[in-house]
Amino acid sequence: MESPIAQPAGAVHGDILEARVALRYTTLAEEYGAIRERAAVLDLSGARIIEIGGADAVDFAQRVLARDVEYLTAERCMTSLVLDADGRVVDQVVVWGRETGMLLESSVGGGARLLEHLTGLAGDGVEITDRSAELTLFGLEGPYSWGVVGRLIDGELAALPFESVVDTEWDGVPIVFARTGFTGEYGYKVLLPRTEAQRLWDAAVAEAVPAGQEALELAMLEVRQPLVHREAGAADILEMGANWLVDITKEDFVGRDAVLAAFAGPEGMRTVGFTTSADAPAAGTPVTVDGERIGEVVHAVHSVGLDAALGLIRVPADLAAAGLRLTVGDAEVTTLTSPYVTPKSWSTPII
Amino acid sequence: MTIDELRATAAARRETCARIKRMIVSRLDLPIEPEWITDDQPLFGRGLELDSLDVLELYVAIEAEFGVALYDSDMSVFGSVSRLAGHVDPALTLAETSA
Numbered sequence: 001m002e003s004p005i006a007q008p009a010g011a012v013h014g015d016i017l018e019a020r021v022a023l024r025y026t027t028l029a030e031e032y033g034a035i036r037e038r039a040a041v042l043d044l045s046g047a048r049i050i051e052i053g054g055a056d057a058v059d060f061a062q063r064v065l066a067r068d069v070e071y072l073t074a075e076r077c078m079t080s081l082v083l084d085a086d087g088r089v090v091d092q093v094v095v096w097g098r099e100t101g102m103l104l105e106s107s108v109g110g111g112a113r114l115l116e117h118l119t120g121l122a123g124d125g126v127e128i129t130d131r132s133a134e135l136t137l138f139g140l141e142g143p144y145s146w147g148v149v150g151r152l153i154d155g156e157l158a159a160l161p162f163e164s165v166v167d168t169e170w171d172g173v174p175i176v177f178a179r180t181g182f183t184g185e186y187g188y189k190v191l192l193p194r195t196e197a198q199r200l201w202d203a204a205v206a207e208a209v210p211a212g213q214e215a216l217e218l219a220m221l222e223v224r225q226p227l228v229h230r231e232a233g234a235a236d237i238l239e240m241g242a243n244w245l246v247d248i249t250k251e252d253f254v255g256r257d258a259v260l261a262a263f264a265g266p267e268g269m270r271t272v273g274f275t276t277s278a279d280a281p282a283a284g285t286p287v288t289v290d291g292e293r294i295g296e297v298v299h300a301v302h303s304v305g306l307d308a309a310l311g312l313i314r315v316p317a318d319l320a321a322a323g324l325r326l327t328v329g330d331a332e333v334t335t336l337t338s339p340y341v342t343p344k345s346w347s348t349p350i351i
Numbered sequence: 352m353t354i355d356e357l358r359a360t361a362a363a364r365r366e367t368c369a370r371i372k373r374m375i376v377s378r379l380d381l382p383i384e385p386e387w388i389t390d391d392q393p394l395f396g397r398g399l400e401l402d403s404l405d406v407l408e409l410y411v412a413i414e415a416e417f418g419v420a421l422y423d424s425d426m427s428v429f430g431s432v433s434r435l436a437g438h439v440d441p442a443l444t445l446a447e448t449s450a
Contacts, residue, residue, distance in 0.1 A: 224391045224431070241389045244399065249382050263387070273391070289354045321361035321390070322433050323443060325352065337433040338391035346426055 003045045004136055004197040017109030017229055019046030024212040032304040034209035035141050035183055035219045036344060039148045041208040042139035042216055048111025049131045050104045050118065056125030057101035064121055065095060066246040066253055072097040077165050077178050081245040082114060083255025087262060089232040090117045094180060096165055105137060107228050136197045140188040140208060141181050143344040148207045149188055159350045170200060182216065184223035184343035218301055221310060222341040230299040236262050239314060241271045270320035271298060271312050273340055278331035280309035285329045287313045294319060297328060305341040364443050367436040378412040379405055390433040413439060
C-alpha cells in the first residue's frame, strides 16, 4: 500500500504491516501540537477500503463484525472489531453504511489480513471487493478541525452528530464525509476518488498541518484508542480492554463463543496505562514487584503532552489499576487513569 | 509497597469502579453485565455511547450514590469509569498523584 500523495522532502517513512506510511513530515512535537491544539490533516491511505456487497451483505456483515450493524443506515458509521473464531482480533474497522452493502475501513496496514479473513468467510450471495485502488481516505483531527471543514468543504458538516455520514461534493468531486476520528478531538474523514487525492490534500494542507502516523498513534494512545498492530498480538479482547468494541448482547458473530468463554472464566491479564520519567521502555520489558515478574510492557512512547514516557503494561487483573507504583525494567513507573491527556475539544465548542 | 499492599490499593479503586459500573447499568437500564464495562472505557461518543440525557441521569445517580455533585462544565470526569472513580472518591486520586 503506497500513498497517492507526493511526499514532501524530509518526510520520514516506515512500514506498518502492509502499508508504507509517513511517520512524520516535520517533527513529532509540531504535528502532535496540531492534533491537540489546532487542526491536523492525516493521510489515511494506508487503510484499505473493502466493500461488502451482494444480496446477503447485511447478514454477512452481522456475522463478521463484533458490533451490531443490522440497522446501520447510509448516513451512519461505527467502529467495530473483527474477530476470528478464537476471539482474537483480526482488525479494528470503521463500518460505513451504504445504500447497498457496507464499506469497511481497515486499520492502517491491517487491510490485507482483513481482506483475506473476509474472503475466507464469504459464501454465495456476498461479494467482497477491495476498493482501495479507486478510493482513498483523509482525516482531520483537532479542537479547531471543524473550522477547516467549514473553509474546505461546508460549514454545516462540521457540527454533524458523531458518526454521521453524508454524501456530498468537494470542488465537483463526489466524496463521502463522516464525523468520526481517533484522538478524542473533533475528528472527520473524507472518502474520495484516489485520482483526486493530491488536489484535496494540497487544499487541506493550506488549512491544516499534515501529521504523520507517529503523532496520530501518540494521540490515540493518550485517549486509550486501541492500536491493534501494537496491542493485539495473542491477547484476547478482555486482556486488551477492547470490550467496548464488541456488542456482547448480539446473538451471534464470529468469535462470540470464545469471548463469552473468556468473560465467564477466571480473570487473567489486563492492560493499564503507565508513565515514567525514564525513557520509554521497549515492548516486552518485564514489569516487576519486589523482583517478581508480574507482566510486561505492551507498547510505550514519549508523550509530548505529558513530557514523559507513556505506555501500556499487561499485568494480572488484581494489579491492573491506576495509582500503583511498579518497576519496569530498571525504572519506576506509575499506573494511570485513562484518558492520560484530556482532549481540548472536550471544552472547545463548535461555533 | 509489597505486592499485597499493591493489591489492596488496586482493590480499593476496583471496588469504586465496580460500584460505578453497577450504578450506570442499573440507572440507564443497559442490557449488559456491569463487569463487561472496563475501567478505562470512555463513557461518551465512543465507548458506552452515552448521550446528554444519560449525563443528567448520571449526575443525579452519582449524587445519590456517592454524595458528590458534578457540574456541566466538568465533562472530563466522564473520560472513563476510572476517571469518574477518582472524582467520587478523592482518596483514589490522591493515591494516584502520590504514587
